[in-house]
Amino acid sequence: MDELTHEFVVESQEGLDRMERCLTELEERPQDAALLAEIFRAVHTIKGATGFLGFARLEKLAHSGENLLGLLRDGKLSADGGVITVLLKLLDGLRAILKDIEADDNEGAGDDSGLIAQLDGLQVPAQAAAGRPARAAGVRAASKARHAPSASAPQSRLAPAAEPGEASAVSAPAPEPAVPADAEAAPLRAPAASAAETTLRVDTALLNRMMNLVGELVLTRNQVLQAAAADARMTALSRRLDMVTADLRESVMKARLQPVSNIFSKMPRAVRDLCHALGRRVRLEMEGQETEIDKSLLEAIKDPLTHAVRNALDHGIEPPAVREAARKNPEGTLRLRALQQGSHVLIEVADDGAGIAVEKVRAKAIERGLITPERAAVLGERDLLQLIFLPGFSTAEAVTRVSGRGVGMDVVRTNVERIGGKVEIDSQAGKGTTLRLRIPLTLAIVPALIVRSLNQSFALPQAALSELVHIPAAQAATAIEWMQNAPLYRLRGKLLPLVYLDRLLTPRREPASSADRDRFIAVLNADGRRFGLVIDGLADPEEIVVKPLSAALKEIGLFSGATVLGNAEIALILDPGSIALRAGVTLGAEESQSGGEEEASAATIEYLLVESAGRRTAIPLADVLRLEQVPMARIETIGAGPVLNLDGQLLPLEDADGILCSASPHGRIIVVVCRKAGRQTGIAVSQVLDVAAGGRISQAGAGIPLEGVTLLKDRVIAVADLGGAAAPVAGNGISVEWNRAVEALP
Amino acid sequence: MSAVDRVAPRRRPRASSREEKAAALEEVCSVRVGESLFGVPIRHIFEIVACVRPLPVPLAPGFIGGLVHYRGDVLATVDLRHLLGLPPAAGPQDVLVMAGQGGSFGLLVDAVSEVLAVSQADYEPDPSILDERYRMLLAGAYKLDGKLLVMLDPERLDPLRLETGPAPQPRGKLPAK
Numbered sequence: 001m002d003e004l005t006h007e008f009v010v011e012s013q014e015g016l017d018r019m020e021r022c023l024t025e026l027e028e029r030p031q032d033a034a035l036l037a038e039i040f041r042a043v044h045t046i047k048g049a050t051g052f053l054g055f056a057r058l059e060k061l062a063h064s065g066e067n068l069l070g071l072l073r074d075g076k077l078s079a080d081g082g083v084i085t086v087l088l089k090l091l092d093g094l095r096a097i098l099k100d101i102e103a104d105d106n107e108g109a110g111d112d113s114g115l116i117a118q119l120d121g122l123q124v125p126a127q128a129a130a131g132r133p134a135r136a137a138g139v140r141a142a143s144k145a146r147h148a149p150s151a152s153a154p155q156s157r158l159a160p161a162a163e164p165g166e167a168s169a170v171s172a173p174a175p176e177p178a179v180p181a182d183a184e185a186a187p188l189r190a191p192a193a194s195a196a197e198t199t200l201r202v203d204t205a206l207l208n209r210m211m212n213l214v215g216e217l218v219l220t221r222n223q224v225l226q227a228a229a230a231d232a233r234m235t236a237l238s239r240r241l242d243m244v245t246a247d248l249r250e251s252v253m254k255a256r257l258q259p260v261s262n263i264f265s266k267m268p269r270a271v272r273d274l275c276h277a278l279g280r281r282v283r284l285e286m287e288g289q290e291t292e293i294d295k296s297l298l299e300a301i302k303d304p305l306t307h308a309v310r311n312a313l314d315h316g317i318e319p320p321a322v323r324e325a326a327r328k329n330p331e332g333t334l335r336l337r338a339l340q341q342g343s344h345v346l347i348e349v350a351d352d353g354a355g356i357a358v359e360k361v362r363a364k365a366i367e368r369g370l371i372t373p374e375r376a377a378v379l380g381e382r383d384l385l386q387l388i389f390l391p392g393f394s395t396a397e398a399v400t401r402v403s404g405r406g407v408g409m410d411v412v413r414t415n416v417e418r419i420g421g422k423v424e425i426d427s428q429a430g431k432g433t434t435l436r437l438r439i440p441l442t443l444a445i446v447p448a449l450i451v452r453s454l455n456q457s458f459a460l461p462q463a464a465l466s467e468l469v470h471i472p473a474a475q476a477a478t479a480i481e482w483m484q485n486a487p488l489y490r491l492r493g494k495l496l497p498l499v500y501l502d503r504l505l506t507p508r509r510e511p512a513s514s515a516d517r518d519r520f521i522a523v524l525n526a527d528g529r530r531f532g533l534v535i536d537g538l539a540d541p542e543e544i545v546v547k548p549l550s551a552a553l554k555e556i557g558l559f560s561g562a563t564v565l566g567n568a569e570i571a572l573i574l575d576p577g578s579i580a581l582r583a584g585v586t587l588g589a590e591e592s593q594s595g596g597e598e599e600a601s602a603a604t605i606e607y608l609l610v611e612s613a614g615r616r617t618a619i620p621l622a623d624v625l626r627l628e629q630v631p632m633a634r635i636e637t638i639g640a641g642p643v644l645n646l647d648g649q650l651l652p653l654e655d656a657d658g659i660l661c662s663a664s665p666h667g668r669i670i671v672v673v674c675r676k677a678g679r680q681t682g683i684a685v686s687q688v689l690d691v692a693a694g695g696r697i698s699q700a701g702a703g704i705p706l707e708g709v710t711l712l713k714d715r716v717i718a719v720a721d722l723g724g725a726a727a728p729v730a731g732n733g734i735s736v737e738w739n740r741a742v743e744a745l746p
Numbered sequence: 747m748s749a750v751d752r753v754a755p756r757r758r759p760r761a762s763s764r765e766e767k768a769a770a771l772e773e774v775c776s777v778r779v780g781e782s783l784f785g786v787p788i789r790h791i792f793e794i795v796a797c798v799r800p801l802p803v804p805l806a807p808g809f810i811g812g813l814v815h816y817r818g819d820v821l822a823t824v825d826l827r828h829l830l831g832l833p834p835a836a837g838p839q840d841v842l843v844m845a846g847q848g849g850s851f852g853l854l855v856d857a858v859s860e861v862l863a864v865s866q867a868d869y870e871p872d873p874s875i876l877d878e879r880y881r882m883l884l885a886g887a888y889k890l891d892g893k894l895l896v897m898l899d900p901e902r903l904d905p906l907r908l909e910t911g912p913a914p915q916p917r918g919k920l921p922a923k
Contacts, residue, residue: 212817212818212819213818215818216817216818219815219818454804456801456802505804505805506804507805547818547819547820549820549822550821550822550848550849550851550905551847551848551849551905551906552806552807552810552822552848552851552905552906552908553803553806553810553822556803556804556805556806558804558805559803562813562820563820564815564818564820568815569801570801570813570814570815570820571801572801572803572804572813
């Protein structure tokens with residue numbers, strides 16, 4: 001395809017996307033002149049270009065559409081449901097031809113005469129009705145003078161290809177409504193023009209290449225930083241290189257971001273079509289359309305989001321009659337919301353429909369054998385809701401319905417988890433359902449923990465990681481229990497199936513005795529499977545740049561890619577979902593504790609138990625981002641307090657117990673990185689002791705729960721107030737195994 | 747053993763001027779693997795990366811020599827020693843970066859020797875003296891002065907096209923709980 005045609009196709013598609021948005025809005029505001037002008041412009045632009053590009057079929061269809069749109073724009077016809085339906089068909093028709101052109105530079109041999117007849121047919125009543133005062137706003141009785149022709153003066157001006165018969169209309173006085181239409185359209189056009197001057201189309205392949213090169217630059221920078229450490233002059237230069245590299249990486253990443261409006265804009269049409277098909281009345285509200293997300297991720301969430309919207313309309317929002325009977329507004333509301341939260345984008349699909357009947361979920365899950373009746377009986381409401389994400393939950397009867405194309409919520413979850421995201425659902429019977437998709441901002445760079453096994457490094461995506469458990473060599477024999485060759489670990493009283501990474505990767509080799517060295521268990525949550533991955537050691541958390549694996553290696557299946565680490569070493573990226581499958585970890589609702597955040601109101605909250613200068617403090621696990629072990633040399637004092645230079649970002653440190661002053665300047669300290677009022681802060685501690693659930697305690701006699709303290713392992717422990725210094729509480733107990741909470745976020 | 751052993755290293759071909767006019771010259775990179783020298787047409791080689799220690803990939807087919815870092819990408823390499831039935835290399839190796847069907851790949855050799863200009867007129871496709879194992883990988887040979895330079899066929903070395911035995915599929919040790 002030549003450059004000109006390519007440009008034409010891309011621009012036309014964008015125009016049609018705008019037209020689609022406007023059409024659905026037009027349904028609510030049929031008289032909106034700006035909308036009509038925008039739609040007219042999209043079709044007109046296509047028609048204008050087809051002439052010299054020689055696409056006759058496209059021209060013919062666009063011409064009929066333009067005529068009809070001209071009438072609408074001039075207020076000679078009002079845009080009722082029927083007209084909009086035909087215009088949507090026109091949109092689909094134009095899109096189909098453009099697709100053909102894009103595929104093989106040819107319009108294809110389709111027949112549009114039916115559609116053209118429909119478009120032309122709608123113009124007839126308008127022409128007939130032109131004699132009497134039209135309902136359309138602004139059309140005066142004086143319009144008698146302009147009875148015939150569909151084409152008005154401005155249209156003829158814009159469309160020189162107008163039929164000869166219409167040319168006579170040019171001499172007619174310019175119709176009033178058309179002028180405000182154009183005038184209103186002008187401000188729309190102005191920003192569009194300025195956008196065109198400051199923006200540039202860039203091939204995504206080029207952007208990917210730039211991302212790759214920046215990745216390599218980051219590695220080179222890391223090596224330069226290491227090499228330059230000895231030379232004072234080089235240090236200053238390398239610092240600068242460091243900053244420039246960081247800025248460049250951010251800019252290139254930003255270049256790949258696109259607003260979610262690119263997929264949100266498809267929704268009004270989808271909702272409209274579904275409402276017609278299902279007999280629903282739904283108002284669609286969209287919020288945060290300007291939120292940006294990596295282009296490839298946007299593509300990846302398109303299907304899950306469409307599925308979620310379909311589900312909300314089909315199973316969520318009730319038919320108008322049912323809603324009225326329930327004394328609800330017969331018109332349901334579907335709310336799409338996007339917002340950025342740190343390094344994630346949250347996309348919410350909320351309906352005010354019937355909600356999910358938890359008892360039905362329970363019954364169906366038991367019926368399908370996804371869960372035992374005993375277990376179902378003890379599950380809470382929130383845990384039961386999560387069952388709808390299990391494969392096989394989607395019902396057979398749903399297949400015949402709009403939303404049930406044989407796929408269920410498990411597919412939504414799988415798709416979202418594949419790109420490192422998470423799905424949550426909330427529902428209240430009778431009030432509605434909210435589905436939340438939590439998507440990382442970018443795919444190219446993933447936070448990961450580097451782990452060691454088989455004397456090499458592997459990257460473990462933090463999205464799947466819930467905590468780490470250290471098993472000292474001395475305890476290895478007793479801490480890991482075996483049940484018919486299956487290793488298990490008791491994690492806070494629950495049995496956790498274990499997978500030895502080294503044994504999984506070297507199936508033929510005799511397993512080395514596991515009792516003689518330190519081990520770590522990475523507790524993973526993947527695709528509804530919860531298990532512990534046994535590894536030999538931990539290295540640093542790192543933001544890794546994902547590189548695809550050669551096709552010859554994809555068959556192995558356990559690795560989702562490879563990456564080059566800061567020390568220029570290559571590491572394979574582990575795919576927790578495939579590891580669980582390969583190792584035969586069963587699916588289960590065991591991960592049901594995932595609802596930790598929402599259960600915060602319940603009696604127990606999980607805490608990270610730390611010790612500093614002999615005092616014990618409990619830090620709410622939900623607020624802990626990760627632990628860092630840092631050399632004292634990296635801590636500096638600026639202004640009011642100590643700060644830590646962490647990956648180029650300054651982290652304010654809290655040091656309530658003064659351990660920074662007493663620590664050796666050449667030693668290392670542990671910093672708990674927490675969320676505090678939307679920002680990150682570090683708490684300096686001497687030792688991390690455990691992760692445990694804390695209970696509430698009340699003051700004797702008063703019965704009011706005490707703030708600031710919790711009952712942890714039968715001891716009263718002060719809770720770190722993430723707003724200030726923690727109150728010291730005495731206590732010395734047995735040191736338990738070292739649980740390290742790395743990423744405790746939902 | 748076979749003809750490959752008779753190729754002596756580091757000798758430029760001395761083609762007569764008449765032959766040079768009659769036939770196109772081809773530039774060939776000669777590489778050492780074990781005790782043998784092989785030739786790879788220069789036009790198939792993007793770049794030579796010297797002295798690497800590839801990262802082994804667990805569970806990968808045997809002919810995969812591991813992963814190397816190349817210009818911000820991670821390349822899979824084909825282990826020529828494995829294909830020729832030699833034991834794994836003890837030290838660092840050189841990598842020829844080449845184009846394959848599924849993107850670039852690397853060819854692991856013990857060392858890159860030198861670049862020779864050879865005449866098409868001296869080319870002998872598929873010399874029948876080669877044994878079966880080698881013939882799968884080799885394209886033919888150049889008859890140089892007093893020796894043969896056996897040519898590797900880059901297309902047949904593409905990891906996607908190499909005869910692959912099924913990668914070992916370990917069974918899980920964890921039964922359903």
